[in-house]
Amino acid sequence: MSQPPIAPSSAPVAWWFFLTSSCIKLLLIPTYHSTDFEVHRHWLALTHSLPLHQWYTDITSEWTLDYPPFFAYFEFLLSYPASFLDSTIVDLRDGLWYSAPSVLLFQRFSVIISDLVLLTGVWIFVRKQTTLSKKKLVLLFVLWSPSLLIVDHVHFQYNGFLLGWLLVSMGFMVQGRDLIGGFVFACLICFKHLFAVAAPVYFVYIFRHYCCGYGVWRGMKRFLVMGFAVGVVFASAFGPFLYHGQMSQVLKRLFPFGRGLCHAYWAPNFWVFYIILDKILAFILKKLQFNIQEPTASFTRGLVGDSPTFTVLPQVSPAISLAMVILTMLPCLVQAWRFPRQRHFIRWVCYAYSCGFLFGWHVHEKASLHFVIPLGIIAIDSFQDAKHYFFLSIVSCYSMFPLLFEPKEYPIKVILLAIHSILMWSGLTSLFLKISPNSVHRKPRLGKNQEDRLIGWIGGCYLLSLLAVEIWGQFLHAYIFGDMLPFFPLMLVSLYCAIGMIYSWAWQLRVILKSTDTLISKKRKKFI
Template identity: 65%
Template sequence: MKKPPNNRHPIGSGIWWPALIATAVKLLLIPAYRSTDFEVHRHWLSLTHSLPLSQWYSETTSPWTLDYPPFFAYFEKLLSFFASRVDPTMTHLHNGLNYASPSTILFQRISVSFSDVVLMYSVHRLSKDRNFGTLGRFLIWVLVIWSPGLFIVDHIHFQYNGFLLGILLLSISYLEEGRDLMGGFVFAVLLCFKHLFAVAAPVYFVYLFRHYCRGGVVKGFGRLVLMGSAVLVVFAAAYGPFLYYGEIQQVFRRMFPFGRGLCHAYWAPNFWVFYILLDKFLAFFLMKLGFSIQTPKASFTGGLVGDSSPFAVLPTITPLITFITVILAISPCLVKAWKNPQPRMVSRWVSYAYTCGFLFGWHVHEKASLHFVIPLAFTALKSMEDVKHYFFLSIVSCYSLFPLLFEAQEYPIKVVLLLLHAALMWFGFSSYFSSAVVKAKHNKLETPFYIGWFGKSYLLGLFAVEIYGQLLHSTIFGDRLPFLPLMVISIYCGIGMMYSWIWQLTRIHLTS
């Protein structure tokens, strides 16, 4: 009997046991460290449960006010129905800050794990039709479902990135299948869950306009109207109730708090780290030469934008400047999507757009690196160059998240997660590129997996950065300069992120 083709690989035969192992690890992490985001989401449960919809975005009983789009608020409202039955006090709005009973901790941790079902389904959809064979698909599932970054951010630090990334991957899977209307619809749904994913909206617009809205003026216009109607329905469902209650301006004020400042409290490893350092260096150098340099009063993270400049020498960076910079950085990708809109390139273009948003955006969180690392897993096995880049980038991204877990008891966990991830990638990629399938596909013998001298040198440098932060800094400086180890991590990982951006840009230019 003829065997079925590889691309019809059933979900149950391969993905469930990695998913079960991931779930077991998540359950073991339930007692681990929780950030303030745990209380943020607990409070959102209580306010959506206790208040009418018209007051959700004007409530001020807690500093952790609701600042996600409405679909996420509806998601919290749905969770609150179950939360109120697990522990009614959890959903009481005026029970004080930092409420964390054992049942509350268990419920919120499990809610994150349960929502990851969306991610697992999307990984299956996006990997099933790729010509990678069983080993290749398994590697993709491992790269995403066992992502150490997701473990750190969602299941220790505490957030809901997994199911949001699952919606993104679901949208990409529809586009790669040629189901553009569904792909655009699902992406619109994602934007109504978390607006920070809008960085890739220009890529979606150009690609869908050129790929979906084609076939002559009449047919193209009809498809444009159909796509616009689908998106309009999604946004009407999300924002319509708040427009009805006259709260739409308050919703947008909460969603876009531009006063937060250029950088997050822990500087994400992006371009602005080097801009800030250059300003500091120029100010120091000019003062040594005798120039009078006014010390700025505003903080890079405090967010007094427009009141005073946090830069001593270089021009002030505003949200508009970062917006223009991101669009300019994405533009080569948009040109490619306009000239030759290919479904197989969507995941690479979307990942590149999120890389640009991470490097040049306003008030970027370090956790946003997941937005491009996770989708890039689906391009990792296309060539040896892609594999080397992904191996390098995923390690840098994971290490840049280490400062999120600053308590001693979590230190072995994050180190083990990263080392296991690196080992799995090394042996998995080596096995894949030495397999008969890959040799037959390329009609040649592939060289063993390697990362080159730059990759080796840079990754070895991560050990030096970690040794400095954990051992040498306190020996040299004592209690002085407590921010310096974090700054060193931001700078060093920023170099790796800038290298990844240049590599992705080159790859987009070379790939037709």
């Protein structure tokens, strides 16, 4: 009997990728950082200087705490080494907009070190791969993601840390360890509540896979154990604030619906088309001499905190947005209930986050990381997954280019995306090869047929057109229009990338529906 292939050691190659990416991150320390840098510095000072029951009521700075308590506890822990390094970092009043080298180094290093959680999450998947090439590709997609480098290590956030928790949770779920997987996911929600978009998938899958099929009493026992584990997490996070009677204040900070449907820079999602259609209809109706009343706030003003309204189309409320997210998510929820297969779990979660990204309320462009990074885990499963990931990762990364708007960072984002695209192309085309039955030579799976190419001519034209969008926004628009229509280049990036994002969502939906048909067919044959 033949022995199964022995998987090469994962730890050395994983550490090599992590340390190499860390070296790149060290080079990015002096680069531009957004106001999020001051936001997190203020949270260090806030959690260090004030008692816990004042964390969600303080208004010393405009950057009030609006993340769940576990992230506040995380900032609280970070504040102690920060105070030893430089006490001004954690000074609530004198530290406002503090920009000394000490705070720059500390906060940059805190993001780099916290990425160890991301390394842990991806290692859970990498160690199960049987070939070194697959291990390297997964590590390339996750640890060398140009989007994460741009958002976390230049713009400044902790997405790698949070996505690490998500990968750890999904890793346990894929292994069939639903209890610990659900526990870790509950912890993730208490770090950043926007990850709760996938909670319906987790609930349906865990209830069906972990609780049902074991008899009434045993199933009820499992349900209570899972409920207790999740309850402990939420009690640990919100219990102290509930004790001080501040839950309403905490929820108000976590869900500031007054910010409006879209962020100042529109995320490339469904609402981009809705806004543009509204403007086109308003323009046509004005030309036809209809009395159109202009809204008091415009979507193209680009102001954070603005709450614009539509001129012609019906207004969109948070409830409508939520309903659209849940409705579009139903196919994967139905499949998770009818066919709770572990191997499909990552795909369902990614699709759920895609629904949240496309139809959610006040979505940031960075939220595409919630499904792009996990899709990198399953991109090596099939050639179709590889083709989809290659396309999606480029579109997602390019949609974040406007985050780095200063000239000195321009070569950085371009080089990061170009190098990563070349590495993806090289790695995926070498992984998916055809072996001729009459020859020992391998031939690349790159033929004349569209199905045999990593990117077809339609997708290739779309990606190449990103160059035209970039050239217009960076050079031609200002040359032709001067200071007129300053928001148009951003709108063009959002609109063009939204086309790619909607294609990705539709592709994922098609795969889910197709797999549902396959599973139903197999189930019928079983009983014939």
